[in-house]
Amino acid sequence: MASTKPSAENSGTTTEKYDGFTAEERAAMKEHAREQKKAAARRGASRAEKEAAAERDVLAKIAEMPEADRVLAERIHHIVKTTAPDLAPKLWYGMPAYARDGKVVCHFQSAEKFKTRYATLGFSDQAALDDGAMWPTAYALRELTEADAQRISALVKKAAG
Template identity: 35%
Template sequence: MPSSSSSKDAKNLSRVLDKIAGMDEPRRSVMQHAHDIIMAAAPDLKPRIWYGMPAYAASASTPALVTLRNDERLNLALTEKVTTAPAGGADGTLTPAAWYFDSIDADAEKRIAEIVRSAVS
């Protein structure tokens, strides 16, 4: 018999996949691709819905670390629960925490994976 946490994880994953499936094309395909990248980059993250968005956390009972947002523009974001550092250079003390995208090419795929891995390390 599956544990209650694995059952909750499966239910949360199903909710995330349903949320993505309910999006209109071409965004649905792009968001599904982003979800797949996130899960491959950090397979221990637990998908769930966080404030109405697909999100990814260390466990079903901890705050989300990464979110996917489908508003006027698609957005990958790190929450305030991720340890971040200022960008330096031209951005000085500003800390990068959100990235907009309309499509995902090989470079974007690599960068999304890097961002997600940095959020969980």
């Protein structure tokens, strides 16, 4: 008896094609796996040593970025460290992120790495940004004015709880 359920292979269309993850997404996943292995290798270190090494990793990754992304990432790093010093810097899919109890609260995404028009400051479900039934969880960044920096500072403070 023939199946009555449509399948991806037998959808009746020949123009649809699933290409899977982009090269940038695959690279980010591989980088995340390397980050996990690196963190596992630090298991015998003290908490202070782990935190210092994680911050060095974040600063090194920021230093590798093209100038436009690097300038934004440096400012975001400074804002987060100043506004929410209890959030710990860490790499997350090869990008700077800031976590509480090991869970990412916010992260920076380079425009260059993902070949997008703008960099992004994103917030996870760990961020305390709830505002009614709907609220933004990511912000596009092309430059960072002083007013923008103050707004981000307020968001990070609220997100950190």
